[in-house]
Amino acid sequence: MAEHVILFAGPMGAGKTTAIQTLSEIDVVLTEAENTERDVADKPTTTVALDYGEITLGDDEKVRLYGVPGQRRFDFMWEILKERAIGLVLLVNNDAPDPVASVLEFLEEFGELYDRGGVVIGISRADVSATPTVADYADAIAVRRPDLVVPIFTIDARNASQMHMVLMTLILNIETRAAMKASGHLSS
Amino acid sequence: MSYPISSAGAPPVAAPATVGWSAAAIAVRSILQISTPLLLRLVPQGHEPIYIDFRHHAFLWPTPISAFPAIPLSVDVETEPVPEGAPPLFDPPGQNLDNLLWPIGLNAFGGQSASWLRPNDRYRLKRWPNFTEMNHTVEQMRMTALLGTVALTPEELADAVGADVRVARQLVNALSLMDILLVSNLVAAPAEAAPETRATLRESATTRDSLFSRLRKRIGG
Numbered sequence: 579m580a581e582h583v584i585l586f587a588g589p590m591g592a593g594k595t596t597a598i599q600t601l602s603e604i605d606v607v608l609t610e611a612e613n614t615e616r617d618v619a620d621k622p623t624t625t626v627a628l629d630y631g632e633i634t635l636g637d638d639e640k641v642r643l644y645g646v647p648g649q650r651r652f653d654f655m656w657e658i659l660k661e662r663a664i665g666l667v668l669l670v671n672n673d674a675p676d677p678v679a680s681v682l683e684f685l686e687e688f689g690e691l692y693d694r695g696g697v698v699i700g701i702s703r704a705d706v707s708a709t710p711t712v713a714d715y716a717d718a719i720a721v722r723r724p725d726l727v728v729p730i731f732t733i734d735a736r737n738a739s740q741m742h743m744v745l746m747t748l749i750l751n752i753e754t755r756a757a758m759k760a761s762g763h764l765s766s
Numbered sequence: 767m768s769y770p771i772s773s774a775g776a777p778p779v780a781a782p783a784t785v786g787w788s789a790a791a792i793a794v795r796s797i798l799q800i801s802t803p804l805l806l807r808l809v810p811q812g813h814e815p816i817y818i819d820f821r822h823h824a825f826l827w828p829t830p831i832s833a834f835p836a837i838p839l840s841v842d843v844e845t846e847p848v849p850e851g852a853p854p855l856f857d858p859p860g861q862n863l864d865n866l867l868w869p870i871g872l873n874a875f876g877g878q879s880a881s882w883l884r885p886n887d888r889y890r891l892k893r894w895p896n897f898t899e900m901n902h903t904v905e906q907m908r909m910t911a912l913l914g915t916v917a918l919t920p921e922e923l924a925d926a927v928g929a930d931v932r933v934a935r936q937l938v939n940a941l942s943l944m945d946i947l948l949v950s951n952l953v954a955a956p957a958e959a960a961p962e963t964r965a966t967l968r969e970s971a972t973t974r975d976s977l978f979s980r981l982r983k984r985i986g987g
Contacts (some may be wrong), residue, residue, distance in 0.1 A: 582977060601985075635980045695915075708859040716893035727914035729894040740898045742985045747897070747907060749978045754911045754967070761966040 580639040583662045584748065586629075587688065588669035589680050590648035593702045593735030595629050597669060598643045600741045602631025628655060641745075653687070660688055665696035665748045669735070673707035678718045685719065685728075695726065695755040698748040700733035788881075790841045791874035791943055794818070794867065795882055798945060803848040805855055810838035816866065817855055821848065824860030831861070832901065834869045864944050868900045871940025877932030879920060880939040886952040889938055890917035893946050904982065905929050909937050912967065917950050926964040 586594040599606045607630040629645030644659050660666075666688050670677045681699060685692045699715065712730050719728055729747050733740050790808050797804050797820055806818040813835060816827040854860075874880065891913040895902075908927045912918065918926065924934035941947050 633981070633984060635977075635984050639980070641981065711862075712896050713893065720892075727891045727893060729897075729914075731894070731896055731898040733898055737898075743897060745985075746904075746978065746981060747894075747911070749981055750907060750911045751914065753976055753978055754908075754915055757967050758915050758963070761963040 582639075582641045582664055582749075583659070584641060584643050584745065585659055585663045585666045585688075585691075586643065586645040586669060587656070587666060587684055588648060589671070589674060589677075589684075591674070592648065592669035592671045593700075593733075594645040594648065594669055596735035597667065597700070597733075597741055597744075598629050598631040598645050600736060600738050601633065601643055601745060603633055604631060606631040628659070656687060660691060663691060663696075665698070665752055666691045667698050667700060667744060667748060669700045669702055669733070671703045672701050672710065672732075673703045677701070678710050678715055681715060682718060682722070685722075692723075692726070692728070694752070696748065696752045697728050698744055698751070699728055699730040700735070700744055701730065702733055702735055704732040705734075786837055786876065787841060787870045787874040788876075790843055791870050791939070792881060793843045793845065794870065795880070795943055797845070803850075805846045805848055807842075807844040807846075809842040809844075810835050811840045812838070818863060818866070819848075819855040819860065820863075822854055822858060822860065823863045824854075824856075824858065825863050825866045826856040826860050827866070831865055831869070834873075836869075836873045862896070862899065864896060865899050867944045868895060868940050871943035872936045874943075875935075875939055877935060879935050880942060883938065883942060885919075888917035888919050888922070888950045888952055889913060889942070889947045890950070891941065891946060892948055895941065895944060895946065905933060906937055909934060910941075913941070913947070917948070919952060922964060925961075926967040928968045 586597055588594055595606070595608065609628060628647065629643075631643040633641040633643070635641065644663075646656055646659055647653075668681065668684050668688070670681050670684075674680065685697065688697065691697055701712065701715065712732065715730050716728075719726075719730075729751060731740070731744060731747075733744060735741065793806065797806060803821050806820070808816040808818070810816070814828050816825055818825045871880070879885070891910065894910060894914065897907065897910075905927065909923055909929065912923060912926055920934040920938045921931055923929075923938070924931040927934075938947070
Protein backbone atom coordinates (compact mmCIF):
# COMPACT_ATOMS: atom_id res chain seq x y z
CA MET A 579 0.00 0.00 0.00
CA ALA A 580 1.47 3.35 -1.05
CA GLU A 581 0.86 5.98 1.60
CA HIS A 582 1.37 9.70 1.52
CA VAL A 583 1.13 11.32 4.94
CA ILE A 584 0.09 14.96 5.12
CA LEU A 585 0.10 16.75 8.47
CA PHE A 586 -2.21 19.56 9.50
CA ALA A 587 -0.65 21.66 12.24
CA GLY A 588 -1.15 25.06 13.79
CA PRO A 589 -2.34 26.71 16.94
CA MET A 590 -5.57 25.76 18.65
CA GLY A 591 -8.67 26.96 16.85
CA ALA A 592 -7.02 27.41 13.46
CA GLY A 593 -9.36 24.93 11.73
CA LYS A 594 -7.24 21.77 11.47
CA THR A 595 -10.06 19.38 12.35
CA THR A 596 -12.49 21.15 10.03
CA ALA A 597 -9.96 21.11 7.17
CA ILE A 598 -9.50 17.34 7.50
CA GLN A 599 -13.26 16.83 7.70
CA THR A 600 -13.62 18.84 4.50
CA LEU A 601 -10.99 16.82 2.63
CA SER A 602 -11.52 13.31 3.95
CA GLU A 603 -13.68 10.80 2.14
CA ILE A 604 -14.19 8.80 5.34
CA ASP A 605 -15.72 9.88 8.62
CA VAL A 606 -12.85 11.58 10.36
CA VAL A 607 -11.51 9.89 13.46
CA LEU A 608 -11.65 12.61 16.08
CA THR A 609 -9.85 12.45 19.37
CA GLU A 610 -11.03 15.51 21.14
CA ALA A 611 -11.27 16.27 24.83
CA GLU A 612 -12.19 19.13 27.05
CA ASN A 613 -10.23 22.28 26.24
CA THR A 614 -8.39 23.40 29.36
CA GLU A 615 -7.11 26.57 27.65
CA ARG A 616 -10.31 28.49 26.98
CA ASP A 617 -8.37 31.72 27.21
CA VAL A 618 -6.34 30.69 24.13
CA ALA A 619 -9.19 29.36 22.00
CA ASP A 620 -12.79 29.68 23.04
CA LYS A 621 -14.12 26.27 22.08
CA PRO A 622 -15.25 23.47 24.37
CA THR A 623 -13.04 20.71 22.98
CA THR A 624 -9.64 20.46 21.32
CA THR A 625 -7.54 17.75 19.64
CA VAL A 626 -5.45 15.92 22.23
CA ALA A 627 -3.83 13.17 20.18
CA LEU A 628 -4.66 13.43 16.51
CA ASP A 629 -7.41 13.61 13.94
CA TYR A 630 -7.32 11.25 11.01
CA GLY A 631 -8.89 11.28 7.56
CA GLU A 632 -7.98 9.83 4.19
CA ILE A 633 -8.36 10.09 0.43
CA THR A 634 -8.16 6.90 -1.60
CA LEU A 635 -6.39 7.22 -4.95
CA GLY A 636 -6.65 3.63 -6.08
CA ASP A 637 -6.71 0.05 -4.85
CA ASP A 638 -3.36 0.39 -3.17
CA GLU A 639 -2.74 4.07 -2.60
CA LYS A 640 -3.99 6.50 0.02
CA VAL A 641 -3.33 10.06 1.12
CA ARG A 642 -3.48 10.02 4.92
CA LEU A 643 -4.41 13.26 6.64
CA TYR A 644 -3.30 13.72 10.24
CA GLY A 645 -4.23 16.68 12.40
CA VAL A 646 -1.69 17.15 15.14
CA PRO A 647 -2.57 18.73 18.47
CA GLY A 648 -2.16 22.48 18.65
CA GLN A 649 -1.18 22.59 22.29
CA ARG A 650 2.54 22.37 22.98
CA ARG A 651 2.02 19.91 25.85
CA PHE A 652 1.30 17.33 23.13
CA ASP A 653 4.30 18.21 20.95
CA PHE A 654 5.78 14.72 21.44
CA MET A 655 3.13 13.71 18.83
CA TRP A 656 4.66 16.14 16.36
CA GLU A 657 7.97 14.26 16.43
CA ILE A 658 6.31 10.91 15.76
CA LEU A 659 4.16 12.12 12.89
CA LYS A 660 6.57 14.38 11.06
CA GLU A 661 8.99 11.50 10.46
CA ARG A 662 6.40 9.87 8.20
CA ALA A 663 5.10 13.01 6.54
CA ILE A 664 5.81 14.29 3.04
CA GLY A 665 4.12 17.61 3.61
CA LEU A 666 2.55 20.01 6.08
CA VAL A 667 -0.50 22.22 5.86
CA LEU A 668 0.10 24.87 8.50
CA LEU A 669 -3.08 26.65 9.52
CA VAL A 670 -3.31 29.83 11.58
CA ASN A 671 -6.28 31.99 12.53
CA ASN A 672 -5.67 35.58 11.57
CA ASP A 673 -7.48 37.07 14.55
CA ALA A 674 -5.29 35.22 17.07
CA PRO A 675 -2.67 37.17 19.04
CA ASP A 676 0.48 37.56 16.92
CA PRO A 677 -0.33 34.93 14.26
CA VAL A 678 2.87 35.70 12.32
CA ALA A 679 5.01 34.72 15.31
CA SER A 680 2.93 31.59 15.64
CA VAL A 681 3.64 30.63 12.01
CA LEU A 682 7.37 31.20 12.46
CA GLU A 683 7.35 29.06 15.58
CA PHE A 684 5.62 26.15 13.83
CA LEU A 685 7.95 26.44 10.84
CA GLU A 686 10.85 26.12 13.24
CA GLU A 687 9.31 23.01 14.77
CA PHE A 688 8.68 21.43 11.37
CA GLY A 689 11.93 22.68 9.87
CA GLU A 690 12.74 19.52 7.96
CA LEU A 691 9.50 19.61 5.98
CA TYR A 692 9.87 23.35 5.54
CA ASP A 693 13.36 22.98 4.08
CA ARG A 694 12.09 20.38 1.61
CA GLY A 695 9.49 22.81 0.36
CA GLY A 696 6.71 20.64 1.73
CA VAL A 697 4.75 23.36 3.49
CA VAL A 698 1.66 25.36 2.57
CA ILE A 699 0.20 27.96 4.92
CA GLY A 700 -3.53 28.55 5.22
CA ILE A 701 -4.74 31.68 6.98
CA SER A 702 -8.21 31.26 8.40
CA ARG A 703 -10.55 34.00 9.65
CA ALA A 704 -8.97 36.59 7.34
CA ASP A 705 -12.51 37.85 6.83
CA VAL A 706 -12.66 38.68 10.53
CA SER A 707 -9.23 40.29 10.71
CA ALA A 708 -7.79 41.73 7.48
CA THR A 709 -4.32 42.01 8.98
CA PRO A 710 -1.71 40.69 8.97
CA THR A 711 -1.90 40.33 5.20
CA VAL A 712 -0.55 37.47 3.12
CA ALA A 713 2.35 39.77 2.22
CA ASP A 714 3.10 40.34 5.92
CA TYR A 715 3.45 36.60 6.47
CA ALA A 716 5.57 36.19 3.34
CA ASP A 717 7.89 39.03 4.38
CA ALA A 718 8.40 37.57 7.85
CA ILE A 719 9.19 34.11 6.46
CA ALA A 720 11.54 35.55 3.83
CA VAL A 721 13.74 37.02 6.56
CA ARG A 722 14.58 33.49 7.67
CA ARG A 723 14.65 31.75 4.28
CA PRO A 724 14.64 34.20 1.35
CA ASP A 725 15.38 31.35 -1.06
CA LEU A 726 12.28 29.36 -0.12
CA VAL A 727 8.89 30.61 -1.30
CA VAL A 728 6.11 29.11 0.81
CA PRO A 729 2.61 29.23 -0.69
CA ILE A 730 0.33 31.26 1.61
CA PHE A 731 -3.42 31.38 1.05
CA THR A 732 -6.37 32.79 2.92
CA ILE A 733 -8.75 29.91 3.52
CA ASP A 734 -12.09 28.87 4.88
CA ALA A 735 -11.48 25.35 6.17
CA ARG A 736 -15.12 24.48 5.39
CA ASN A 737 -14.69 25.31 1.70
CA ALA A 738 -13.93 22.12 -0.24
CA SER A 739 -12.59 23.76 -3.39
CA GLN A 740 -10.23 25.93 -1.35
CA MET A 741 -8.95 23.01 0.70
CA HIS A 742 -8.49 20.92 -2.47
CA MET A 743 -6.43 23.75 -3.95
CA VAL A 744 -4.30 23.97 -0.81
CA LEU A 745 -3.62 20.23 -0.88
CA MET A 746 -2.91 20.21 -4.63
CA THR A 747 -0.50 23.13 -4.27
CA LEU A 748 1.35 21.31 -1.50
CA ILE A 749 1.80 18.19 -3.64
CA LEU A 750 2.70 20.24 -6.71
CA ASN A 751 5.37 22.12 -4.79
CA ILE A 752 6.86 18.93 -3.35
CA GLU A 753 6.99 17.26 -6.77
CA THR A 754 8.39 20.34 -8.50
CA ARG A 755 11.21 20.59 -6.00
CA ALA A 756 11.83 16.85 -6.24
CA ALA A 757 12.08 17.12 -10.04
CA MET A 758 14.50 20.02 -9.75
CA LYS A 759 16.56 18.05 -7.25
CA ALA A 760 16.55 14.98 -9.50
CA SER A 761 17.89 17.09 -12.35
CA GLY A 762 20.71 18.26 -10.11
CA HIS A 763 19.47 21.80 -9.83
CA LEU A 764 18.69 21.79 -6.12
CA SER A 765 20.96 20.44 -3.46
CA SER A 766 18.46 20.45 -0.59
CA MET B 767 -13.83 62.39 -11.36
CA SER B 768 -16.60 61.33 -9.02
CA TYR B 769 -15.71 59.25 -5.97
CA PRO B 770 -17.96 57.53 -3.46
CA ILE B 771 -16.14 59.54 -0.83
CA SER B 772 -15.18 63.05 -1.78
CA SER B 773 -11.48 63.91 -1.61
CA ALA B 774 -10.17 67.38 -2.18
CA GLY B 775 -7.11 67.68 -4.40
CA ALA B 776 -5.78 68.58 -7.80
CA PRO B 777 -8.05 68.08 -10.82
CA PRO B 778 -8.03 64.58 -12.33
CA VAL B 779 -5.91 63.77 -15.35
CA ALA B 780 -7.54 61.72 -18.07
CA ALA B 781 -5.58 59.49 -20.46
CA PRO B 782 -6.81 58.56 -23.92
CA ALA B 783 -8.92 55.39 -23.93
CA THR B 784 -7.39 52.30 -25.57
CA VAL B 785 -8.73 48.84 -26.38
CA GLY B 786 -8.28 46.28 -23.62
CA TRP B 787 -6.41 46.53 -20.35
CA SER B 788 -2.89 47.46 -21.53
CA ALA B 789 -3.11 51.19 -20.79
CA ALA B 790 -4.67 50.47 -17.40
CA ALA B 791 -1.90 48.00 -16.59
CA ILE B 792 0.79 50.52 -17.55
CA ALA B 793 -0.89 53.20 -15.43
CA VAL B 794 -1.11 50.89 -12.41
CA ARG B 795 2.48 49.75 -12.84
CA SER B 796 3.71 53.35 -13.09
CA ILE B 797 1.91 54.42 -9.94
CA LEU B 798 3.13 51.40 -7.97
CA GLN B 799 6.71 52.06 -9.05
CA ILE B 800 6.81 55.70 -8.00
CA SER B 801 5.03 55.07 -4.68
CA THR B 802 3.22 58.39 -4.98
CA PRO B 803 -0.14 58.64 -3.23
CA LEU B 804 -2.58 58.62 -6.12
CA LEU B 805 -6.13 57.55 -6.67
CA LEU B 806 -7.05 55.80 -9.89
CA ARG B 807 -10.38 55.36 -11.59
CA LEU B 808 -10.70 52.75 -14.34
CA VAL B 809 -13.88 52.64 -16.38
CA PRO B 810 -14.18 49.61 -18.65
CA GLN B 811 -16.78 50.39 -21.29
CA GLY B 812 -20.19 49.14 -20.28
CA HIS B 813 -19.19 48.58 -16.65
CA GLU B 814 -19.20 50.42 -13.36
CA PRO B 815 -16.04 52.43 -12.54
CA ILE B 816 -13.30 50.74 -10.54
CA TYR B 817 -11.73 52.89 -7.82
CA ILE B 818 -8.21 52.11 -6.62
CA ASP B 819 -6.66 53.56 -3.47
CA PHE B 820 -2.97 52.66 -3.68
CA ARG B 821 -2.29 53.90 -0.14
CA HIS B 822 -4.29 50.97 1.17
CA HIS B 823 -3.60 48.50 -1.66
CA ALA B 824 -7.34 48.26 -2.11
CA PHE B 825 -10.03 48.74 -4.72
CA LEU B 826 -13.77 49.23 -4.84
CA TRP B 827 -15.96 47.82 -7.61
CA PRO B 828 -19.62 46.97 -7.17
CA THR B 829 -19.33 44.27 -9.84
CA PRO B 830 -18.17 40.81 -8.69
CA ILE B 831 -14.60 40.16 -9.83
CA SER B 832 -15.87 36.98 -11.51
CA ALA B 833 -17.60 39.26 -14.03
CA PHE B 834 -14.33 40.98 -14.96
CA PRO B 835 -14.47 41.83 -18.70
CA ALA B 836 -11.45 40.21 -20.39
CA ILE B 837 -11.39 42.41 -23.48
CA PRO B 838 -13.35 45.63 -22.99
CA LEU B 839 -13.64 47.87 -26.02
CA SER B 840 -12.09 50.67 -24.00
CA VAL B 841 -10.90 51.46 -20.49
CA ASP B 842 -10.84 55.09 -19.42
CA VAL B 843 -8.03 55.81 -16.99
CA GLU B 844 -8.02 58.78 -14.62
CA THR B 845 -5.55 59.62 -11.85
CA GLU B 846 -5.85 62.07 -9.01
CA PRO B 847 -3.23 63.03 -6.41
CA VAL B 848 -4.21 62.50 -2.79
CA PRO B 849 -3.64 65.36 -0.35
CA GLU B 850 -1.61 64.42 2.68
CA GLY B 851 -3.81 63.04 5.43
CA ALA B 852 -6.84 62.59 3.17
CA PRO B 853 -9.22 59.87 4.35
CA PRO B 854 -9.42 56.54 2.51
CA LEU B 855 -11.28 56.71 -0.78
CA PHE B 856 -13.80 54.17 0.51
CA ASP B 857 -14.52 52.40 3.76
CA PRO B 858 -11.56 50.16 4.61
CA PRO B 859 -10.45 47.53 4.02
CA GLY B 860 -12.10 47.39 0.55
CA GLN B 861 -11.04 44.55 -1.70
CA ASN B 862 -7.41 43.46 -1.93
CA LEU B 863 -5.85 45.14 -4.97
CA ASP B 864 -4.03 41.93 -5.94
CA ASN B 865 -7.40 40.38 -6.78
CA LEU B 866 -7.87 43.06 -9.46
CA LEU B 867 -4.27 43.19 -10.71
CA TRP B 868 -4.36 39.45 -11.42
CA PRO B 869 -7.05 39.59 -14.16
CA ILE B 870 -5.75 42.92 -15.49
CA GLY B 871 -2.25 41.46 -15.88
CA LEU B 872 -3.52 38.27 -17.47
CA ASN B 873 -5.68 40.08 -20.01
CA ALA B 874 -3.46 43.04 -20.92
CA PHE B 875 -0.97 42.99 -23.82
CA GLY B 876 -2.71 40.29 -25.87
CA GLY B 877 -0.33 37.45 -25.05
CA GLN B 878 2.80 39.55 -25.52
CA SER B 879 5.10 40.52 -22.68
CA ALA B 880 4.17 43.63 -20.72
CA SER B 881 5.83 46.75 -22.07
CA TRP B 882 7.93 47.20 -18.90
CA LEU B 883 9.45 43.70 -19.08
CA ARG B 884 12.81 43.25 -20.79
CA PRO B 885 13.48 40.30 -23.11
CA ASN B 886 16.78 39.47 -21.42
CA ASP B 887 15.37 39.06 -17.92
CA ARG B 888 14.48 35.98 -15.90
CA TYR B 889 11.79 36.01 -13.23
CA ARG B 890 11.41 34.22 -9.93
CA LEU B 891 8.57 34.34 -7.44
CA LYS B 892 8.88 36.47 -4.28
CA ARG B 893 5.61 35.18 -2.86
CA TRP B 894 2.68 33.14 -4.13
CA PRO B 895 -0.47 34.85 -5.36
CA ASN B 896 -3.40 34.17 -3.05
CA PHE B 897 -5.03 31.66 -5.39
CA THR B 898 -7.99 30.98 -3.11
CA GLU B 899 -9.25 34.44 -4.06
CA MET B 900 -8.32 34.36 -7.76
CA ASN B 901 -9.66 32.41 -10.71
CA HIS B 902 -6.76 30.34 -11.96
CA THR B 903 -5.97 27.26 -14.01
CA VAL B 904 -3.91 24.18 -13.15
CA GLU B 905 -1.40 25.29 -15.78
CA GLN B 906 -0.99 28.61 -13.96
CA MET B 907 -0.48 26.70 -10.69
CA ARG B 908 2.23 24.56 -12.30
CA MET B 909 4.04 27.57 -13.72
CA THR B 910 3.78 29.45 -10.42
CA ALA B 911 5.23 26.49 -8.51
CA LEU B 912 8.14 26.40 -10.93
CA LEU B 913 8.81 30.13 -10.60
CA GLY B 914 8.92 29.56 -6.85
CA THR B 915 11.91 27.31 -7.38
CA VAL B 916 13.88 28.73 -10.28
CA ALA B 917 14.26 31.95 -12.29
CA LEU B 918 13.08 31.63 -15.89
CA THR B 919 12.16 33.75 -18.89
CA PRO B 920 8.56 33.38 -20.07
CA GLU B 921 9.86 31.30 -22.98
CA GLU B 922 11.81 28.97 -20.68
CA LEU B 923 8.81 28.72 -18.38
CA ALA B 924 6.54 27.70 -21.24
CA ASP B 925 9.10 25.13 -22.35
CA ALA B 926 9.45 23.67 -18.85
CA VAL B 927 5.73 23.00 -18.40
CA GLY B 928 4.84 22.33 -22.04
CA ALA B 929 2.59 25.39 -22.22
CA ASP B 930 1.90 27.96 -24.93
CA VAL B 931 4.38 30.82 -24.56
CA ARG B 932 1.52 33.32 -24.65
CA VAL B 933 0.06 31.71 -21.53
CA ALA B 934 3.44 31.94 -19.80
CA ARG B 935 3.78 35.59 -20.79
CA GLN B 936 0.30 36.35 -19.44
CA LEU B 937 1.21 34.77 -16.10
CA VAL B 938 4.50 36.65 -15.83
CA ASN B 939 2.70 39.90 -16.76
CA ALA B 940 0.16 39.38 -13.97
CA LEU B 941 2.73 38.42 -11.32
CA SER B 942 4.91 41.34 -12.37
CA LEU B 943 1.99 43.77 -12.14
CA MET B 944 1.36 42.45 -8.62
CA ASP B 945 5.06 43.11 -7.92
CA ILE B 946 5.70 39.61 -6.60
CA LEU B 947 8.57 38.71 -8.94
CA LEU B 948 12.31 39.03 -8.54
CA VAL B 949 14.17 39.93 -11.72
CA SER B 950 17.60 38.74 -12.81
CA ASN B 951 19.34 39.52 -16.06
CA LEU B 952 19.71 36.66 -18.51
CA VAL B 953 23.14 37.80 -19.68
CA ALA B 954 24.61 38.52 -16.26
CA ALA B 955 23.19 35.48 -14.46
CA PRO B 956 24.10 31.85 -15.29
CA ALA B 957 21.40 29.64 -16.76
CA GLU B 958 19.13 28.62 -13.89
CA ALA B 959 17.43 25.81 -15.74
CA ALA B 960 19.26 24.33 -18.68
CA PRO B 961 17.30 22.73 -21.56
CA GLU B 962 17.79 19.24 -20.12
CA THR B 963 16.48 20.41 -16.74
CA ARG B 964 13.44 21.90 -18.41
CA ALA B 965 12.87 18.62 -20.21
CA THR B 966 12.88 16.82 -16.85
CA LEU B 967 10.44 19.33 -15.45
CA ARG B 968 8.19 19.06 -18.48
CA GLU B 969 8.12 15.30 -18.13
CA SER B 970 7.37 15.64 -14.42
CA ALA B 971 4.60 18.15 -15.04
CA THR B 972 2.82 16.17 -17.72
CA THR B 973 3.28 12.62 -16.53
CA ARG B 974 0.15 10.82 -15.44
CA ASP B 975 2.15 8.98 -12.81
CA SER B 976 2.65 12.01 -10.61
CA LEU B 977 0.84 12.13 -7.30
CA PHE B 978 -0.43 15.56 -8.32
CA SER B 979 -2.07 14.10 -11.42
CA ARG B 980 -3.64 11.21 -9.53
CA LEU B 981 -4.91 13.49 -6.80
CA ARG B 982 -6.27 15.93 -9.36
CA LYS B 983 -8.11 13.08 -11.06
CA ARG B 984 -9.55 12.03 -7.71
CA ILE B 985 -10.64 15.37 -6.25
CA GLY B 986 -10.78 17.55 -9.35
CA GLY B 987 -9.27 20.97 -9.93
